[in-house]
Amino acid sequence: MAKTRTLVQKRHNPPTELELGRAEGYQAGWNEGYWFGQCESIISRIPPVTGFWPVHVMYVSTGKGLPYSPLDEAVKDTLSGMVAQLTVVKTGEPVAEIAARVRPDYVIVLDGLQFDVAQIDAMRALNIRTAIWFTDDPYYADITSTLAPHYDTVFTLDRNCMALYQERGCMQVHYLPFCAMPAQFRPMKPERSKRKEISFIGSGYMNRIQFFNEAASYLASRDTLISGIWWDRLKDFDSLRSIINLGDWLTPNDTALAYNASKIVINMHRAYDDPFNSNSLGVTASSPNPRTFEISACAVLQLTDVREDIASFYTPGVEIVTYESPQEMVEKLDYYLNHENERKEIAIRGMHRTLSEHTYAHRLHAMLSILFA
CATH class of the missing domain: 3.40.50.11930 (Rossmann fold)
Known part of the structure; x- marks a missing residue:
């Protein structure tokens, strides 16, 4: 009887922190492996481009x-x-x-x-x-x-x-x-210590600085990475310093790893009339930048500003997500961080479109x- 009572007590004891951590780690590893396997399965079925x-x-x-x-x-x-x-x-x-x-x-x-x-x-x-x-x-x-x-x-x-x-x-x-070059940008398995919720990789052109100034408090409240030059021009740079890798110019492999380590990657195009440009002719820009394709090739949800020609390459809301104001960007960041399945579905469709048409x-x-x- 005493032996039976001891077994019952053990059976009803709450799991220890070690047991909970092991179970959580196992589930996270399984989810990641399943996701990576999904990506590889889709990639393997995309026909190669032939021509000589x-x-x-x-x-x-x-x-x-x-x-x-x-x-x-x-x-x-x-x-x-x-x-x-x-x-x-x-x-x-x-x-x-x-x-x-x-x-x-x-x-x-x-x-x-x-x-x-x-x-x-x-x-x-x-x-x-x-x-x-x-x-x-x-x-x-x-x-x-x-x-x-x-x-x-x-x-x-x-x-x-x-x-x-x-x-x-x-x-x-x-x-x-x-x-995008699939040998450079593709689904990867970055270190867990490098994982972020949100990232932006690129230079701090003035249109980006003005935009991020309005979204700074939200970005600071999340696990965010901003990497590139000129970000010390942000109005609240001192309070955001901990999330900014100032002056970093990443290699393609490091950039791809940073994309893969993020739940959402922000893309924001350079302004056609930035003072750094040489465009006194005032030719406006309509087409997506290279980053548009490289982010999507990594099977990561991309949140990009609207470009006139973007719908020729990706279906907004299906293969990519767009925004037109800082407020809309923040709202969509918050939504997709809290809706993982939708986020992943859009990301994997974006990857498929990229590797099928945009390499x-x-x-x-x-x-x-x-x-x-």
């Missing part, structure tokens, strides 16, 4: 460091699997001399703001065709509008710049928005189809 051109392409990389070096790597690695021969050179090298020797079918320049157009003119004089893909339209329109006419073909990542280049006499202008393979397939039609 028996041509010789010369690629002129920016030769810059971050944040351009990852773009260079993405273009180079993707092109190498799509063309018969790829010659890679950097801005600053004697590109025209090299092209005269190896005779590529097309020379593709990325960014081009620091590339001497005299080299383009020299290659065109040799009947070597040239193309440029502008990476920061329309923020440097004063400069790019003078560079574009030197090229045979112009690709812009913003729809609103097409008319500008056509007005400057460019005969072949194409809209080719940016995208470097998709964009360069479109580019090569145009150049070698």
Whole structure:
């Protein structure tokens, strides 16, 4: 009888903190593994982009460091699997001399703001065709509008710049928005100690500073990370210092890990009329920035400001969430932090849309189809 009573007492004793912690950790690990497995299952069923051109392409990389070096790597690695021969050179090298020797079918320049157009003119004089893909339209329109006419073909990542280049006499202008590189941005398993509720990775341009000033008290009340330069311009910077990694310029891998470690990632586009820009022409921006695709590729809920062209890429409320004011941003942050299933459903649909339609393979397939039609 005494032995039975002891067993009954043990059976009815409340679980210890250790037992509760073990059970909670087990459940969290199971949920994470199940989520990661869902993502991998969806990714495995997305058909690869196929296409091969028996041509010789010369690629002129920016030769810059971050944040351009990852773009260079993405273009180079993707092109190498799509063309018969790829010659890679950097801005600053004697590109025209090299092209005269190896005779590529097309020379593709990325960014081009620091590339001497005299080299383009020299290659065109040799009947070597040239193309440029502008990476920061329309923020440097004063400069790019003078560079574009030197090229045979112009690709812009913003729809609103097409008319500008056509007005400057460019005969072949194409809209080719940016995208994500799945090798760089994808679902990952970050350390639990790095997890955050909300994050924003990027520079503190003035439109962002003004916006975040109005949302500062809410962001400070949540487990938030802000990382980038110029955030010391915030009105309440001293009280927000603990959530800001000031001056950090993250690598693609670190950025992807930060996205994956967040429940929600805020995206806010740079203003077309920011004082830092070179856009006295006042060309407005309509298309999504590269961050739009990179966040979604990580299967994380993205909360982005409205851009005119965003619905061409994602269905708002289904694959991405948009906001138009600081108050609306805060309300939606709060809602989706408290509705996990809805948050995850939108995030995983956004990932599927990105990897199905918006990768470097998709964009360069479109580019090569145009150049070698």
